[in-house]
Amino acid sequence: MTDLFPKKGHDHDRCIDSAIAQAEKVCEAENARFTDMRRKVFSLIWQSHKAVTAYELLDALQAEGQRVQPPTVYRALEFLTDLGLVHRIESLNAYFGCDQPDCDHLGQYFICTRCGRVAETVDEDVSIAVRKAAKQVGFKIEATTVEIKGLCHDCTTH
Amino acid sequence: MTDLFPKKGHDHDRCIDSAIAQAEKVCEAENARFTDMRRKVFSLIWQSHKAVTAYELLDALQAEGQRVQPPTVYRALEFLTDLGLVHRIESLNAYFGCDQPDCDHLGQYFICTRCGRVAETVDEDVSIAVRKAAKQVGFKIEATTVEIKGLCHDCTTH
DNA sequence: GGTGATATGTTATAATATATCATTTCTTGA
């Protein structure tokens, strides 16, 4: 068993730094501008391993004294999700930082209902099973949403 | 290949009647009241094989001259989803009539982005793969959301 | 430095959902 969720007391600054470094790389590769606002939103999303709502981001930005409105946040989110740097968690109406931006809309999300954390995995067997199920019914997949709610390993044992 | 989606020109009244009959059975078994409002909402949901939003239901009820407000619709939806008679499609914020109410939150939903129809399946291989992926990371599943967007068979061929 | 493209600001509003308390309807037991 390998827990996908980060250990308590891990060096979260490293998570943030690495995510930002990766985002910079992706933006450069895509010739997309990682503006201050986008960087700020991305970094706020990465403040925790939980999914964050657009209005929580808005509040955080406003708390820093910026005069930000909802469209600004939603635009940044759209930019980041289009690049695969952030995923929308449909069942939470919230947004989550992706640490494997090349996963191309095929990941699965584990959402802990106790601690609120989210973890992403790209499990081949799940993808294969979903593709097979689709093929069986003649369905051409464009995108999949796989969200699994329950208790993370920490929360089942503590 | 067996298309999950109903054929064009199928006798949809039979879908509705059968869904209502099944709902009555479930309610009786659960000792739950299938009131006029709940029956009305359920039947509206079954008017098509698409997912329907709460406000579409509200509009439809109001169009019939009833003075209905949002909470009434949401209460009926909560009742129906709790019994497994209706599923919420998270990625659409919409509700869909379930024809296998005993599937216990483990179904998968195919959502056609062209015709808007939804079809449900309970694929063992997908469930097994998801459960295995969860086990591998020490995650205790409470509920799963599997929603697959793309083109149904009709829409790929016509 | 001017110009077009891109990004953000601003205002307003749409779409989805729930909290709260009042009223009605149903069930059940005396």
Added chain:
DNA sequence: TCAAGAAATGATATATTATAACATATCACC
């Protein structure tokens, strides 16, 4: 049968999530 409590719905207000539309600012490139 009817009184009391439970369950459902009505009514009002408001919270939460998201977007449309147009103005202004910033950037990239010539």
